[in-house]
Amino acid sequence: GENVEQHPSTLSVQEGxxxxxxxxxxxxxxNYFPWYKQELxxxxxxxxxxxxxVGEKKDQRIAVTLNKTAKHFSLHITETQPEDxxxxxxxxxxxxxxxxxxxxxxxxxxxx
Amino acid sequence: GAVxxxxxxxxxxxxxxxxxxxxxxxxxxxxTMFWYRQFPKQSLMLMATSNEGSKAxxxxxxxxxxxxxxxxxxxxxxxxxxxxxxxxxxxxxxSARDWLAGEGEQYFGPGTRLTVT
Numbered sequence: 001g002e003n004v005e006q007h008p009s010t011l012s013v014q015e016g017x018x019x020x021x022x023x024x025x026x027x028x029x030x031n032y033f034p035w036y037k038q039e040l041x042x043x044x045x046x047x048x049x050x051x052x053x054v055g056e057k058k059d060q061r062i063a064v065t066l067n068k069t070a071k072h073f074s075l076h077i078t079e080t081q082p083e084d085x086x087x088x089x090x091x092x093x094x095x096x097x098x099x100x101x102x103x104x105x106x107x108x109x110x111x112x
Numbered sequence: 113g114a115v116x117x118x119x120x121x122x123x124x125x126x127x128x129x130x131x132x133x134x135x136x137x138x139x140x141x142x143x144t145m146f147w148y149r150q151f152p153k154q155s156l157m158l159m160a161t162s163n164e165g166s167k168a169x170x171x172x173x174x175x176x177x178x179x180x181x182x183x184x185x186x187x188x189x190x191x192x193x194x195x196x197x198x199x200x201x202x203x204x205x206x207s208a209r210d211w212l213a214g215e216g217e218q219y220f221g222p223g224t225r226l227t228v229t
Contacts, residue, residue, distance in 0.1 A: 034217070043205060043220040044156065089155060098144050098209070100218060102155045 006103025118221035135206030142208035
């Protein structure tokens with residue numbers, strides 16, 4: 001079945017610096033790639049997503065890039081702030097399938 | 113828009129009893145809902161896919177007789193943990209797809225923390 005590998009598992013950056021989290025997927029038919037942010041004890045919140053017909057998408061300080069040839073996609077957060085500290089999950093879904101397959105998660109800590 | 117609620121937010125029960133968790137889509141119709149389990153510091157593990165009016169599809173290794181799922185309407189799915197044991201203690205989260213939205217988009221409920229004593 002589909003597998004999503006996420007790295008790194010933990011990431012610590014200085015406030016104001018950029019953070020990058022990378023995910024690799026296995027099924028070339030995957031066509032939807034969301035990123036979720038989860039704060040402790042709370043629900044995952046969709047922060048950005050990208051579909052397979054697009055190579056990059058940006059929303060203010062957050063961007064996602066997709067490389068279909070290499071089968072990986074990345075989350076980029078610029079000008080990081082303390083409130084960006086959370087666990088981030090990538091996921092993908094295969095066309096026609098209903099379910100999301102999640103990566104293992106990255107615990108991001110922004111140091112003031 | 114796209115709000116999903118879950119009830120209860122937390123529950124403590126004794127070993128051997130059953131617990132029902134409700135998941136509701138408040139402002140959209142959800143033909144498909146999903147149930148996840150999340151252990152501390154781990155990722156979300158899909159338990160089952162719930163389709164309105166039909167039987168749920170369970171992931172490999174998930175006991176369908178232990179985790180009963182009912183999706184009776186386009187806005188409500190329930191998960192019943194039967195004969196709960198301490199190892200069933202976890203954070204249970206549902207999500208729902210808005211059938212009008214693009215393929216893949218899911219919105220999560222706030223989760224239910226189950227503690228079995």
